[in-house]
Amino acid sequence: xxxxxxxxxxxxxxxxxxxxxxxxxxxxxxxxxxxxxxxxxxxxxxxxxxxxxxxxxxxxxxxxxxxxxxxxxxxxxxxxxxxxxxxxxxxxxxxxxxxxxxxxxxxxxxxxxxxxxxxxxxxxxxxxxxxxxxxxxxxxxxxxxxxxxxxxxxxxxxxxxxxxxxxxxxxxxxxxxxxxxxxxxxxxxxxxxxxxxxxxxxxxxxxxxxxxxxxxxxxxxxxxxxxxxxxxxxxxxxxxxxxxxxxxxxxxxxxxxxxxxxxxxxxxxxxxxxxxxxxxxxxxxxxxxxxxxxxxxxxxxxxxxxxxxxxxxxxxxxx
Numbered sequence: 001x002x003x004x005x006x007x008x009x010x011x012x013x014x015x016x017x018x019x020x021x022x023x024x025x026x027x028x029x030x031x032x033x034x035x036x037x038x039x040x041x042x043x044x045x046x047x048x049x050x051x052x053x054x055x056x057x058x059x060x061x062x063x064x065x066x067x068x069x070x071x072x073x074x075x076x077x078x079x080x081x082x083x084x085x086x087x088x089x090x091x092x093x094x095x096x097x098x099x100x101x102x103x104x105x106x107x108x109x110x111x112x113x114x115x116x117x118x119x120x121x122x123x124x125x126x127x128x129x130x131x132x133x134x135x136x137x138x139x140x141x142x143x144x145x146x147x148x149x150x151x152x153x154x155x156x157x158x159x160x161x162x163x164x165x166x167x168x169x170x171x172x173x174x175x176x177x178x179x180x181x182x183x184x185x186x187x188x189x190x191x192x193x194x195x196x197x198x199x200x201x202x203x204x205x206x207x208x209x210x211x212x213x214x215x216x217x218x219x220x221x222x223x224x225x226x227x228x229x230x231x232x233x234x235x236x237x238x239x240x241x242x243x244x245x246x247x248x249x250x251x252x253x254x255x256x257x258x259x260x261x262x263x264x265x266x267x268x269x270x271x272x273x274x275x276x277x278x279x280x281x282x283x284x285x286x287x288x289x290x291x292x293x294x295x296x297x298x299x300x301x302x303x304x305x306x307x308x309x310x311x312x313x314x315x316x317x318x319x
Contacts, residue, residue: 024140024143024144024147025074025075025076025077025078025081026075026139026143027136027139027140027143028081028085028140029071029072029075029081030132030135030136030139030140031133031136031137031140032068032071032085032088032089032092033068033072033132034129034132034133034136035089035092035129036064036068036088036091036092037129037132038125038126038128038129038132039064039092039095039096039099040061040064040065040095041121041125041128042096042099042118042121042122042125043057043060043061043095043098043099044057044061045117045118045121045122045125046099046102046103046118049114049117049118050102050114053102053105056098056102057095057098057099057102060091060094060095060098061095063091064088064091064092064095067084067087067088067091068088070084071084071085071087071088103115103118134196135196137196137199137200138196138199140203141187141190141191141196141199141200141202141203142191144203145184145187145188145191148183148184148187148208149184151208151220152176152179152180152184152208152220155172155176155224156176158228159172159173159176162228162231162232166235167231167232167235168231168234168235169227169228169231171227171230171231172224172227172228172231174227175220175223175224175227176224178218179208179218179220179224182206182216182218183206183207183208183216183218183220184208186202186205186206187202187203187206190202208220209221210271210272210277211271212271213271215269216269217269217270217271217272218269219263219272222259222262222263222272222280223263225284226256226259226260226263226284229252229256229284229287229288229291230256232291233252233256233287233291236294237249240294243294243297245293245294245297248290248291248293248294249290249294251286251287251290252286252287252290252291255283255284255286255287255290256287258283259280259283259284262276262279262280
């Protein structure tokens with residue numbers, strides 16, 4: 001039985017709070033690459049019609065391509081990707097600045113012809129750039145929505161495991177149902193529309209976690225983890241009291257009430273501040289620690305004895 005309790009508690013302890021949005025590095029790379037390729041094409045076109053200063057442009061183009069290769073190699077390492085992306089944007093801006101500088105030097109009749117040719121090429125490149133940005137927005141939206149769906153599916157699977165061990169997971173199911181209705185339904189409707197502008201606005205409006213400044217933040221991780229802890233705690237709360245763990249039970253109840261207060265009075269659908277995140281994380285840590293202390297202290301023999309005493313007490317109350 002002690003093993004049973006330990007499994008329940010471990011299922012809780014390995015949850016964690018997800019407070020920041022995952023920005024999906026591959027999609028971010030696509031967006032950066034759209035800007036880079038547009039700048040590279042403009043620079044290449046300028047070098048073709050104004051070969052006098054082509055060397056400087058080609059040098060910057062080669063440098064940018066090198067940075068893009070390095071950036072693409074870091075799409076599974078967020079920290080390194082963030083560092084490399086700063087350099088990539090700086091290189092893009094540097095190339096654009098060089099293009100503008102060289103355009104200022106193109107004068108005279110031949111310069112007018114050069115400019116006319118460049119405007120035609122720019123128009124074609126601009127159309128491709130806009131399409132590239134549109135595709136990158138759709139890709140980003142698909143990645144984020146799929147990430148949300150995967151998270152909900154993982155919690156649903158975890159809920160099934162808890163149910164199999166006799167835990168009442170109705171509270172967890174309520175959170176999942178609300179997340180599907182409030183956040184996932186409008187996001188998936190926007191995704192089906194394939195309208196990149198609608199998708200962009202939907203992503204700003206509906207966040208499963210915490211990241212929509214002027215939209216709905218469901219704070220799913222906080223709510224589902226609280227529901228999970230409540231469900232597991234209710235499974236052996238009476239037994240824990242009978243076994244003499246009154247202080248731990250009170251601590252758990254106090255932390256649960258505190259988190260509920262944050263959700264009811266502070267969160268709503270608002271963004272969570274870093275300070276509040278830290279406070280809630282500490283409450284969860286206290287709950288986990290108290291649950292673990294109860295689990296470690298309850299031997300199989302003590303558990304069965306306490307369970308029998310709790311059942312006797314319940315039956316006496318019923319009479």
